[in-house]
Amino acid sequence: xxxxxxxxxxxxxxxxxxxxxxxxxxxxxxxxxxxxxxxxxxxxxxxxxxxxxxxxxxxxxxxxxxxxxxxxxxxxxxxxxxxxxxxxxxxxxxxxxxxxxxxxxxxxxxx
Amino acid sequence: xxxxxxxxxxxxxxxxxxxxxxxxxxxxxxxxxxxxxxxxxxxxxxxxxxxxxxxxxxxxxxxxxxxxxxxxxxxxxxxxxxxxxxxxxxxxxxxxxxxxxxxxxxxxxxxxxxxx
Numbered sequence: 001x002x003x004x005x006x007x008x009x010x011x012x013x014x015x016x017x018x019x020x021x022x023x024x025x026x027x028x029x030x031x032x033x034x035x036x037x038x039x040x041x042x043x044x045x046x047x048x049x050x051x052x053x054x055x056x057x058x059x060x061x062x063x064x065x066x067x068x069x070x071x072x073x074x075x076x077x078x079x080x081x082x083x084x085x086x087x088x089x090x091x092x093x094x095x096x097x098x099x100x101x102x103x104x105x106x107x108x109x110x111x
Numbered sequence: 112x113x114x115x116x117x118x119x120x121x122x123x124x125x126x127x128x129x130x131x132x133x134x135x136x137x138x139x140x141x142x143x144x145x146x147x148x149x150x151x152x153x154x155x156x157x158x159x160x161x162x163x164x165x166x167x168x169x170x171x172x173x174x175x176x177x178x179x180x181x182x183x184x185x186x187x188x189x190x191x192x193x194x195x196x197x198x199x200x201x202x203x204x205x206x207x208x209x210x211x212x213x214x215x216x217x218x219x220x221x222x223x224x225x226x227x
Contacts, residue, residue, distance in 0.1 A: 002156075032215065041202065041218040042154070087154060089216070098167055099144060099216065103153035 001026060003090045005102035012078050012109045020073040020105045022088030031064050031071040032089040035082075036104075042087060045073075075107070083109045113137075115219035117203050123225045124193055132188040132222045136205030143186050144204045144216065145178060154202065160186060193226045200224070 003024045010018050022031060030049050034042035048064035048071060059076045075082055085104045116135040124130050136143050145157040156170040160180045171177070175194075180186040190197055200223050204216040 002153075034218075041220050044215040044217070047215060089154075098156070098159065100156050101146070101154035 001098065002100045003088055003102040005086075005088060005105050007105060008103070009106040010108070012107065014080060014109055014111055015077050016109075018075045018078060018107060020075075020086050020088075020107075021070065022072070022090070022102055023068075023070045024090050026069065026090075028064075028066055028069050028090050030091045031062075032091070032099075033062055033071075033073050034087045034089065034101075035084045036087065037084040045086075078107075078109045080109050080111065083107055115203055115205050115217050117201075117219035117222050119222060120220060121223045121225075123227060126195060126226055127192055129189065129191045130193055130224065132190075132201050132224070134186045134188070134203030134205075134219060136184065136186070136203070137217055138184075140205035140207055140217075141183060142206045143180060144206075145186070145188050146202045146204065147172075147199045148202055148221070149199045157188070157201075190224075193224075195226045198224055198226045 003022050006021050012018055030047055032047050033045040035045055036042040046062055048062055050066045062073045064071045085106050087101045087104050089099055089101045091099050115137055118133045141162050143160040146154040147157055148154055158165055158171055158178050159167040162183045163180050175191045178188045200221040202221045203219045206216045207214050
């Protein structure tokens with residue numbers, strides 16, 4: 001039930017791009033992306049709903065392919081502030097009863 | 112309150128003691144979740160409340176763990192006879208509720224539990 005994230009860790013130089021993937025063995029209603037910095041609570045980035053939508057703000061965007069039960073988070077021209085652990089959360093229904101998170105992807109952006 | 116509030120922020124307890132962790136969700140949020148995060152690990156789902164009922168307790172790791180929610184607001188996670196492997200950060204999250212699957216979950220700052 002827990003979505004699978006890949007890669008587990010990424011090291012980037014400032015300005016480089018990264019893609020984080022999230023896949024589920026179950027049908028998905030929505031995919032949520034969060035970022036957690038060390039010692040802090042996870043912070044919401046964006047939600048993607050069924051319909052294959054793509055969203056983005058600033059240089060962070062995401063896509064959701066419900067047929068493949070996959071979502072990808074795209075970070076372009078990475079900044080130092082992007083460092084942290086990224087989690088995808090998946091819900092199987094609109095009632096959100098079961099909301100599971102992946103194991104996380106640790107992103108380290110270096111100068 | 113303005114956000115999800117958890118208390119205490121830190122708790123050190125002796126092995127075998129019981130502990131209670133508290134979560135005060137955002138006012139009006141009917142859905143409440145508890146997660147456990149071990150050092151450097153992901154978010155392990157523990158339990159979900161809709162109002163005062165817990166339709167999904169499947170994530171509770173053992174019968175030493177229990178949770179309740181009263182008045183559709185504050186929730187308490189109780190761990191009895193704590194073990195060292197219970198050491199982790201316990202995070203609470205809330206969201207508006209049923210039929211709002213497209214809305215974000217708001218997290219508290221967590222309670223860091225250390226069992227010595």
